[in-house]
Amino acid sequence: MLRMNHLSKVYRTHLIETHALRDFSIHVREGEFVAVTGPSGSGKTTFLNIAGLLETFSGGEFFLDGVDVRGLDDNARSRLRNAKLGFIFQGFNLIPDLNLFDNVDVPLRYRGFNAAERKRRIEESLTRVGLASRMKHYPSELSGGQQQRVAIARALAGSPRLLLADEPTGNLDSLMARGVMELLEEINRQGTTIIMVTHDPELAARAQRNVHVMDGQVTDLDDEPRLRQPQEAAPARREATATGVTA
Amino acid sequence: MEIRPILSALMRSKVAMILIGLQVALTLAIVCNALFIIGQRLDRMHRPSGMNEADTFMVSSTGFGQNFDAFATLKADLALLRGIPGVADVTPANSVPMSEGGWSTGLNLQPRQRTSSADTALYLVDDHALDTFGFKLVAGRGFKPEEAAEVNFGDRLQPASIIVTRALADKLFPGGDAVGKQVYMDEDPPTSTIVGVIERAQQPWMSSSSVEMSTLVPAFMPYGKSTRYLVRTEPGRRDAVMKDVEQKLAEANHGRIVGRLRTIETVRAEAYAGDRAMAVILGGVIVALLLITALGIVGMASFWVAQRTKQIGTRRALGATRGDILRYFMTENFVITTLGLAAGALLTYAFNYWLITHYQAQRLPLAYLGGGVLALWLLGQIAVFGPATRASRVPPAVATRSV
C-alpha cells in the first residue's frame, strides 16, 4: 500500500539546512492500522506530509498503492491525493462557512462525481459516522467529537485506499477521543488501511503496529504485522483540554 | 463551477460581501452616469459649425477720436486685407459661430405678427461671405457686391436680400422652396427676399435651442467705431498671415486699435472649454474610482486569502489542484461582483433619475449599463487574480500545521 525506501527530506533556508527525514524506510501493507509515534520535532509530521503527498521529498523512493510518486507534478499529486487518500486532522479543519453536507462534499467536487453520486456518498458517509440527521448544521453547532466525526465522514466519502490521521484525538476530551478511536478501528476492520500519527503511547498501543520516529529516522521498525488485541477497557488517560475552535 | 457552496459560504460572512458589493454598485452607478455625460459632451463638441475652421481667424479694429471714419476705414481695410499675400478671402463679420456673442432677431412671414415664425442669429457680412466662411450654398445664389449697404449703428436693418441656413429655410418654408420667398425682419415692411440657402451655419450661442437657425445679411455696419473681419488664408499659412495682418492693419491707420486676433480653432476651444473640462474631470473621477475599487478588491481578497490559509491548505489536502483554488477565488469574486452589479443597476438608474429631474439630463441608454457591467466584471477578475494566485500557491502542508 505504502512503501518508502531511504527517503530523505531537507529543509533549506539561506542560512541553515535541516534534515527532517534521513534514510527513512517504511512499508505499510493493505489493511494495516499503523501508529507512527515520536516526540515533537522528530519528523513524524514531515513523514505524514510526504505520505499524504502534501510535501515533496529530497531523495529516496516512495510508492503509494503501486504508483511511483517521484516526479509527479503538483496537479497529478492533487489528483492522486483526491482519489486514494483520506485525511483526518488534529484541528478537524472543517470549513466553518459550509454546513456538514457541503463540507463532506468538498473532496467529491474535486473528484468530479455527478450530483446524484455525490449526494449518495455524502449521505452514506455521514450515516456511517452517525450524523446524517445534522446535515444542514454548521460545524460551530457541533461538539469537538462530532466535528471530528464529520472530518472522518469527509475522509471516507471518496472511498480512499489509505486514511491518514494526524493526532485525530488531540483536540478532544477522553470520552470523545474514545468514540473517535473506536470509529477508526471500525473503519479499519472494514478494510481501509490507516496510518495514524500520534505522540500518545496509549493511543498508539491500540494500533496493530507501532513505528517510532526519532531524529528523522525510523528507530523501531516492527516489520511483522501484529494481530490487534481487542482492548475495550483501556481508555487513554489524558488531561482534558479546553475545547474550542481556532478561527 | 461551484457557485452554490460559494454563495452559501458568502452568506455566512455577509458584511464583507456587502461592503465589496456596495462598492461595486456605487462604482457602477457613478461610472455609467459619468460616461453617459462624457458621451453627450463629446457629441456636443463634435457638432459641425458649417464653416472652415482650420484656415480662418477673426481680427477687430476699434477707432477712436472724433475724426475717425468707420466706413472709410472698413472699405480701406477690406482692400488692404484682400491684397495681403496668403489671404484667400475676407469678409466683415459682426460675429462667427461658437463665439458666444452676436445678434439675434425673429423672422416673420406676416407683418405685425404676434409671435415670430423663427428666431435666427444674424451675421452681417458682404458678398465675400460664402467664400470666406466656407459656407456651402445648396440653393439660390450668394450676395452681389451692390447688395451690401452701409448702415449706421442703431438704425433699422432693412436688407433687400438675405441668405438663410437650410434648417431655417425648412422651418419657415417646409415645402423646400424658400428661395425667392419674402420674410419680415421687423414688424413692418419692407420685406427681405431669400436669395440663397446654405447647408449649415451655427449660431454663435452653443446652448441655443435653435443653434442651426442663422441668417446672413449683406451690410457694412460698424459697432460704433468697431469692426470685425473674418479672414480665410490659403491652407497651412494661417499663423504666418495672422501676424502679417496685425502688423499691416496697425500700420495702415494709427487712429485705431487692432486687436482680438483669434483663430476659429481658438474660438471653438473656448466655446467648448466647459464641456471639455467636464469630460476631463469626469474621466478623472472614473479612472480614480476604478482604481479605488480595484485596490479595495485586492485588499479584501488578500485579507480573505490570509484569513482562509488553513482552509485553502485543507482543500488542497483533500485533492484540490492549484487551478481549483484559483478558480474558487475568481468565481467568488464573480459572484460578489454580480450581486453588486445587480444592485448597481438599480442605483445607476436612480442616479440617472436624479440627474433627469434636477439637471434635465436624458435617460441613460442600456448600452452604457451593459458596458459598465462588463468593465466591472473584468476589473473584478483582474483585481482578484493576484490574491487568487497567491491563494493557489498556499502549500497543502498548511493543513497539518497546528496553528
Add this chain to the structure above:
Amino acid sequence: MSAPNPTPSRGPQPGLSLIAYYLQLGWRSLRRNPVLTALMVIGIGLGIAASMTTLTVLHLTGADPIPWKSDRLHYVQLDNWSAEQPARDDGSPPDQVTYRDAMALMSARKADKQAAMFKLSLPIQPENRELKPFQALGRVTYADFFAMFEPPFQFGAPWNRDQDEGHARVVVLTRALNEKLFGGQDSTGRSLRMNDVDYTIVGVLDEWKLRFRYYDVTNGAFADPDEFFMPLTTAVDLKQRSTGNNSCWQSPGDGWEAYLNSDCVWLQMWVQLDTPARLAEYRDFLNSYVSEQKKLGRFPRPLNNRLLDVNQWIVDQRVVSRDMEVQTGLAFAFLAVCLVNTIGLLLAKFTRKAGEIGLRRALGASRADVFRQFLVESGVVGLSGGVLGLGLTALGLVAVRALYSEYRSVAQLDWTMVLTTIALAVVSAVLAGLYPTWRACRVQPAAQLKV
C-alpha cells in the same frame, strides 16, 4: 520597544496618557501592514481630494460675496416685456432694465442708495507715448456705487452726486490700470484720454478682492474684471453705447434718442435698502411706478417686479453652474465609495488582530479601552488620508484652474477649507472605523488565548 511614554504613571490625567499610548499603538500597527495602510490612506486621500476640490470651487463660488450687507443690496427687475411672451421661459422678468426706467428710479431717489450701471469698453490713449492705445473695460455708474459695493481706495475718493448730475468728466481707475498707465503712482488730479475725451482721475482703487463680479452677473460673473469706473451721465452724454448685453422685444427704431426711449434692456439697477421697512416701501414704490407706466401704454404684462438680494440673485442667475453641482454630487458619491473601501480594509485589519484583542482583554483592558484604541487607530488613518488629501486637493485645484480659466479666483485653498479637509478626513475615517471597531470589541477575552 522604543522609549515608553514619559508621562508619569501617577499623572493627573491618565486619560490623556492613554490616548497618547493609543496613538503610539495605532502608528505602530499601521506601520506593520504598510500595504493595507497605504491602500486605506490612498483611498481616503483620493476621496477627500475629489470632494474637497469640487467643494472648494462650489463654496467659494456660491459663498456670499459681501456678507455684511448682502441682505440690504437688492437687484431691481421690472417686467416691461411683450404681452405675447415672457422675457424668460419661466415667466420671470428681464434680467436688466431699460434706460428710461433706470433714469426714473435714479431721479426718484426712493432707496437709501441707488446705482444704475452698464458695461463699457473704451479705447485708452495713454499720455506715455511708449504705450500703444488699448481697449479697457469699464463700469459706467453713479457715485453711490462705491458706497454700496465698498471697493477699497488706494488714492483719492469716488466722485460725488453733484458730479453725477453735472455729467463731470471724471474717472476712477483700478490699481492694475493705474500700474499700467502711471507705474502705480498717485495719479489723482491727472487726466486720462479715452476715445479722444479727457477725463480727470479722481481716485484709484486698491486691490479689490472680488471672487466674481456679482454686481453684473448678466455679463458674466467670471468675465474679465472692470478696469475703470466713470459717471453714467457722462457716458450717455457722449452717446457711448454699452458693450454688454442688450435685449429688445421690439425694434428700438432709428437713432440714439429712440434707443434711449426704447423698451430695450441693457442696464443693471441696484438699490440699497437698510431696513425691512424700507424694502417694503420700495416694493410699493416700484409697483406704483409700474402702474403709472401702464397708464402710459407701457408694461403690457401683469405686474411682475422683483427685488432679489445679492444671494438670491446669485442663485437665480446660476452663478454656481449645473456642471459644478453635478461634479460635487459625483465627488461625494466617490467619497462614499472610498469610505466603504476603508470600512472593508479596516475590518480586514482589525479582524486579523482578534488575537491581540483577546490578549489585551484578558490582561485587563475593558471593552471601552479596546474601542478607544481602535477608534484612535482609524483616526490616525484619517489624519494621514487628510494630509494626503490636502496635497491632492491642491493639485486638483491646479487642474481646475487649468481647465476653467474663469475659476482662477475661486479655485483657491483657504484656511477654512484646509481645516474642513482634515476634519472631514478624520471624521470620515472614524465613522468608517466604527463598525470594524465595534466588531473588534466583541472579541471574547478567552477565545483567542488557546494555542
